[in-house]
Amino acid sequence: MTDDLVGRRAQLAAVMERCRAWPADSPWLREAMAVLPRDAFAPDRLWHWDGHRYVPLDRATDPAGWADELYAGPDAAAVTQVTDGLPSSSLSAPAVVADMLDSLRLEPGHTVWDIGTGQGWSCALAAWRAGPGLVVSTEIDEDLVAFARRRLGAAGVDAETLVGNGTSSVPPGGPFDRIHATYAVETVPYEWIKAARPGGRIVYPWGRLGHVALTVAPDGCRASGWVQGLGQFMADRSGPVWAPTGYAKVRGNGDPEAEEVVERDLAPLAGDWDLRFALRVAVSDAIVITGRDEDGVNAWIHDGNASWAALSARGDGSTVLHQGGPQRIGDELLTAWSQWEAHGHPTPYDYGITVTPEKQWVWLRDEDGPSWPIGEAGERRAALPR
Structure with a gap:
């Protein structure tokens, strides 16, 4: 041996x-x-x-x-x-x-x-x-x-x-x-x-x-x-246990609260890790699962708690968005996607973090540039323009 x-x-x-x-x-x-x-x-x-x-x-x-x-x-x-x-x-x-x-x-x-x-x-x-x-x-x-x-x-x-x-x-x-x-x-x-x-x-x-x-x-x-x-790592054992409820349980059996057609092909969501990292920064509590069928890439999104979204490919480059819960997490993810494109498709290496006694935040390219707070999930969703 x-x-x-x-x-x-x-x-x-x-x-x-x-x-x-x-x-x-x-x-x-x-x-x-x-x-x-x-x-x-x-x-x-x-x-x-x-x-x-x-x-x-x-x-x-x-x-x-x-x-x-x-x-x-x-x-x-x-x-x-x-x-x-x-x-x-x-x-x-x-x-x-x-x-x-x-x-x-x-x-x-x-x-x-x-x-x-x-x-x-x-x-x-x-x-x-x-x-x-x-x-x-x-x-x-x-x-x-x-x-x-x-x-x-x-x-x-x-x-x-x-x-x-x-x-x-x-x-x-x-x-x-x-x-x-x-x-x-x-x-x-x-x-x-x-x-x-x-x-x-x-x-x-x-x-x-x-x-x-x-x-x-x-x-x-x-x-x-x-x-x-x-990279993915084991979580801090002394902190809150991050064990999100699965998508099916978050969604439940009720009808969607909102539905719309989105002119976006979801293919990058399945394999572009620059995009996935940017979405992690901007919508940090979003859990994204993707799958592919004959119409294209589909996505199921939830926050492990009460908000969910489903993005279903229609085969023509567009997608149907259904969502429900207290936060419109599908809209948040698509908005963050558009922001990532507007920022020039940054890679993970374009992001940094600052820690002070009062707060912590992620920034893009420069400490005084676009930034997102690190903290409670609700705070993390909103980008802070500077």
Whole structure:
């Protein structure tokens, strides 16, 4: 099995080379991932989605299947824990791990707070770069902390791992030069800003779709920075549980409250991730599902609570919009789509985020440009022109 894993590591490295997933500005990452391979931090049971549910893959009984899951590709995460039928911890996709650590701009001698230890792999990679004793990692799950400590010790990594809620409490050792979070938050805990040095960098997954790198201002009171890439992450366990009701239940059995014909082809909604990210920014509580039939792409939209919309292709490039609930979420999505077009089809990399003690917002191309508040869903819907 050892020889097989060596081959899989080499294969993954080669695929990452071909698809240019190794960050050019952080060549240390390739060496660190070779010294501290993914399998050294993987539990002996992984979980595979079979199309209906998560099923276990045990290393002892199915070593090849286990390794296939672990080394499925640069963009594939490996689920390491399932709670109530849903994934609750994972080894993040190798390309995403590399991208986030590259965004951290980590240098030898930096002090690092790694938030969300998980299995300890990101903590180990950060410690390889920063140096012995300079990384402290916190994790809310006591069992995961115990596991990570064993794996870090076996790998010879000198990093401190503590049980703690990184969203609400700060470990000793600060202020930190770098803060690296591995679970998604919608709103940045202001404690993270206070825990970083002026000029320090904070990299974190934002919401359900991307990750952001903030730089703390010289006064230490605010931070801002750019979206760095796309990716999906486990949510903050200490925050509200984001478990939206499905579309069918939100819609119910009643008739639509509004109906109209829309002159728009929905094809981009199915595969244009620049568009999907822009809609996530402007209508952040909208859950969008697409499907295709002989007439074209159709979409079903809901907010997980009470508002819904259905966009049904008619085969001639137009669409019928039905919607209901307290918010006209279909209209909001189409308006945001038109705004994205008017702004010149920006990519995720054209957006940034600013955090102050009073508020947080997303901006487009410039901090003083078009912006959208981050906060309660109702506030997030309305763009703030400047």
